[in-house]
Amino acid sequence: MTKIYVINLKSSIERKNNISRQLDELYLPFEIFSAIDGRALPFHPLLKSYNDNLSQTYRAKTLSSGQLGCYASHFLLWEKCVEIDQPIIVIEDDALLYKNPFLNFMQDIPEIPDSIECIRLFNNKRRKFKSYSVLECNSTSIHKFTKGHMSATAYFLRPSGAKKLLQNSKEWYMAVDIYMDRFWVNNVECYGTKAPCLTNDPKFDSDIGYEKRASNRSLIKKCKREWFNLSETIQRHLHNIKFKNDMKN
Template identity: 35%
Template sequence: MPALPIYVVSLSSASARRDFMRRQFAGLEVQYEFFDAINGAENPDYYLFKKYNDKKRAQRRGQGTPLRLSQLGCFASHYQLWEKCLSDDQAMIVLEDDAILLAPFMDFYERAAEFADKYGFVWIEPSNKNKDHKGLTLEQIGPFTVKKFSKGFSHTAGYLLAPAQAKKLLAHCTEWIYPVDDTIDRFYEHKVEAIGVDPICVRPDESFESAISSGESTYKRSPQDIMRREYSSLADTIKRSIHNAGFFIRHKMR
């Protein structure tokens, strides 16, 4: 099967991060290119930011927790890659420019087309939400155990995306309420399953200063905000649990 293209999401000004990725790819026989990320701070009126619904976010997460311009820029960058995936009708591997390529990466790259055909969306990074990277084993592909995870992954260092799944994500994202990683994690809504591999292929380099985070909010939540947040979290837990139970039953009946 032909190799899939790799796109590295990176601000055009992030020379140190780009050099970091170039050094890792040096000598590897892979197709990759940098995808210029949207700098939200420099483009506060970027057209895609109109999708952000601050009112709905406040209703679910409370006042004083709006998405920052850097988060909107990150969302827009991944959103445009989803559009490219769909318009090109071509599966791809998406990395961020702080991704450390681990030893299994090339094994995954060589089998990426098979993963795209079978699953359409595959996390190749560790999950921050599933302790010890535990999940429901689906099958073995080469050296990889394919798993369905009960929760999301909480960041976007690396994933594989096929056009059908890109279409689902785009259809779901008519409004932006959560950061892009939390949005992808809402698999129980957009039906792009939380599928990952073990061993992992990349992990974020935490030595890089985040291009998104800009310090903790000093806003003190009101009792009403706390209730909204807790209610929203509970509703998500219920929907996620129902979805996962349905997936487990269907898997066992095969």
């Protein structure tokens, strides 16, 4: 059985109880992973990886302490995945599970080839994207997505994918879900389930907090950001073309 880790701040007791109840009802063993609180002193050493200058230059935003804690929490679970050398499922504590699709996915994991290193388990939140089937398991359809999902609510991850995420995450300047979406940079292809296995529970507000937009940005920084966004679009598009051509061959 694939190990399930639930990211939870120690202070978020209601969230822990809610997700624990859902997993217990499905008779699925899991482990609560104590999230890093980016607001707590002393600051966790991993938060030194954040480069605010790059964040403001390329994203026009400063990451909140909650976002930094979220990044650190996922980063530590990537390390855990490599350490135990087994695939894992990471779930944030505000998830609302869809019983049958989630159980079906758990049962279908043995059918998934090693080449599929990471699978998002929720609906893609982009306004425009395309997807197409790359694997039909017994009860789950795995799709390749042309754009990332804009969230890290829950995902399946192999050690090989975790290593790539770690290797390409030496310096942080965007939220962890946006970093994970940059599959052309981190080399972890963007797969997801066609039908969602879960979603975010609407009764919970975000524990993360929002980014702060940079103010009084120089013309040079504005130009750098526009060039960065254009470059991202071009690289993503070229990567997707190559991926589709490779599938045909």
